[in-house]
Amino acid sequence: QDYTALKLKVKEWASKAAEKIKGKIPEGANVYFVPATLRPETMYGQTCCFVGPKINYGVFKLSENEYYVVTKRAAWNMAFQGTFFKGDNFARDASELPAVLELLGSEVVGTLVNAPLSIHKQGVRILPMDSVLPSKGTGVVTSVPSDSPDDYATVKDLAKKAEYYGIKKEWAELEISPIIETPSYGNITAKFLVEKMKINSPKDAKQLAEAKDLAYKEGYYKGTMLIGDFKGQPVEVAKPKVREALIKSGEAFEYAEPNGHVVSRSG
Numbered sequence: 001q002d003y004t005a006l007k008l009k010v011k012e013w014a015s016k017a018a019e020k021i022k023g024k025i026p027e028g029a030n031v032y033f034v035p036a037t038l039r040p041e042t043m044y045g046q047t048c049c050f051v052g053p054k055i056n057y058g059v060f061k062l063s064e065n066e067y068y069v070v071t072k073r074a075a076w077n078m079a080f081q082g083t084f085f086k087g088d089n090f091a092r093d094a095s096e097l098p099a100v101l102e103l104l105g106s107e108v109v110g111t112l113v114n115a116p117l118s119i120h121k122q123g124v125r126i127l128p129m130d131s132v133l134p135s136k137g138t139g140v141v142t143s144v145p146s147d148s149p150d151d152y153a154t155v156k157d158l159a160k161k162a163e164y165y166g167i168k169k170e171w172a173e174l175e176i177s178p179i180i181e182t183p184s185y186g187n188i189t190a191k192f193l194v195e196k197m198k199i200n201s202p203k204d205a206k207q208l209a210e211a212k213d214l215a216y217k218e219g220y221y222k223g224t225m226l227i228g229d230f231k232g233q234p235v236e237v238a239k240p241k242v243r244e245a246l247i248k249s250g251e252a253f254e255y256a257e258p259n260g261h262v263v264s265r266s267g
């Protein structure tokens, strides 16, 4: 899978995370949460970013003042793709990855990050999502509730049970704006499908998978951009252009998922 890895810069750490990173990361260094997405054209609609509350993340050092928060597995994949190491300076095994510390997902919940292209310029919060898979992408998932049924169902649940999740309700209630117009599902595809299919919980995995499939197909083949530099263009055309622009501006990079292979340098 060819993902776009987006860089969400930390503006303000949740208190638990702040305590842990103190003294380990230089003051003024930039730390980024790095979600992997297949839908770069929807990034205008980011309202939060998910981590698995029980997943362990590493903070990996890129340079003196740049750090990425991803799973160790993703960092290892990135190492093979030249993200951390250039030229002869490569890791021979996962223990050589430049992790400066580990953070549990639950410890970073509440962190405020800047989401590139998002209409929410003041930043979005890191929030918990139980269905984040540690074995996929970077283990960090940016949330676009207008176009992802999983994200829509999750933010509604988070807002409804804010206290239970230990978050502020308003963190899950950022405005959901139209990003893509579609002929069958209107301009907030995920809301339309979740309501039509009567999906009541982020745990309705089977129905959500079906909704995701429908949303992908309709968005990609029939969607039109309602916002951004490629407004008015078909999604199919705009998608690679948005991706390229994000990469060019340094706000994203390419990330590929090795499909099931165990990659080894020694062969």
Ligand code: ZZB
Pocket (backbone or CB within 6 Å): 036, 037, 038, 039, 042, 131, 132, 133, 134, 135, 136, 137, 138, 139, 140, 141, 142, 143, 144, 146, 147, 148, 149, 211, 212, 213, 215, 216
């Ligand atoms: C933003 C986004 C906006 C996404 C959208 C989808 C949609 P897939 O579809 O199963 O191949 N994702 C990425 N990593 C993980 C993970 N570790 N655990 C759970 N979900 C993850 O997977 C690709 C999508 O799944 C990614 O693209 C990401 O959410 C999520 F409007 O990023 B996406 C109709 C879908 N719309």
